[in-house]
Amino acid sequence: MQRLLDGYARFRNEVFPNHSSLFAQLARGQKPEVCLITCSDSRVMPEMILQCDPGQIFPIRNAGNLVPPPGESHSGVTATVEYAVKALKVADIVVCGHTGCGAMKEFLERKHVEELPLVHAWLRHAGPSAKWLRSLFEEAGAISLEKQTELLIQANVMTQLNHLAQQPAVAEGLANGTVRLHGWVYDIATGEIIALDNESGAFLPLTVGADDENRRIA
Numbered sequence: 001m002q003r004l005l006d007g008y009a010r011f012r013n014e015v016f017p018n019h020s021s022l023f024a025q026l027a028r029g030q031k032p033e034v035c036l037i038t039c040s041d042s043r044v045m046p047e048m049i050l051q052c053d054p055g056q057i058f059p060i061r062n063a064g065n066l067v068p069p070p071g072e073s074h075s076g077v078t079a080t081v082e083y084a085v086k087a088l089k090v091a092d093i094v095v096c097g098h099t100g101c102g103a104m105k106e107f108l109e110r111k112h113v114e115e116l117p118l119v120h121a122w123l124r125h126a127g128p129s130a131k132w133l134r135s136l137f138e139e140a141g142a143i144s145l146e147k148q149t150e151l152l153i154q155a156n157v158m159t160q161l162n163h164l165a166q167q168p169a170v171a172e173g174l175a176n177g178t179v180r181l182h183g184w185v186y187d188i189a190t191g192e193i194i195a196l197d198n199e200s201g202a203f204l205p206l207t208v209g210a211d212d213e214n215r216r217i218a
């Protein structure tokens with residue numbers, strides 16, 4: 001905790017005064033460019049990875065970067081997505097999974113079902129396709145847990161994009177062309193992001209500097 005308090009002191013004494021005009025502007029309101037749905041994992045730090053300032057990313061974080069399906073309206077995630085699209089007019093929504101995701105591993109291994117009942121209740125939002133994948137892995141047997149997790153992380157991003165596309169505010173935005181969806185996976189070991197290519201259905205290295213239509217799911 002002391003590390004955080006020291007950091008706060010540095011922020012107050014050095015960082016904040018050096019960016020006073022930015023913070024004065026932010027005090028008047030926010031206009032983030034992107035809504036980023038990612039895992040709560042402490043190793044995933046979107047503002048660092050994407051080199052963003054405060055005010056640029058509207059984040060939604062939870063275990064497994066999950067979006068409840070449209071039937072579940074009493075969710076902080078769906079309410080926050082609605083706010084991002086309707087109130088903030090965010091044009092791009094990214095679902096970003098990551099390598100070594102503990103939530104996805106737990107979904108596969110089910111090692112702590114009794115100790116983590118709320119986690120498992122939440123992980124049901126990984127959806128039927130994730131359950132199908134898990135049963136396929138159980139039958140296949142020869143696929144390493146590492147590879148299974150990698151595949152599930154990618155499949156989960158696709159499932160969450162599907163859930164997202166069915167949220168009323170997002171569906172409306174997709175229909176009138178004001179919202180675009182993107183699926184990413186961040187590799188903690190290499191710092192690389194791979195993005196879902198809508199044409200091939202494969203995850204390919206994120207194109208830097210290009211607003212490539214093929215990287216859009218919508």
Ligand SMILES: [Zn+2]
Pocket residue numbers: 039040041063064065098100101102103104
């Ligand atoms: Zn995770």
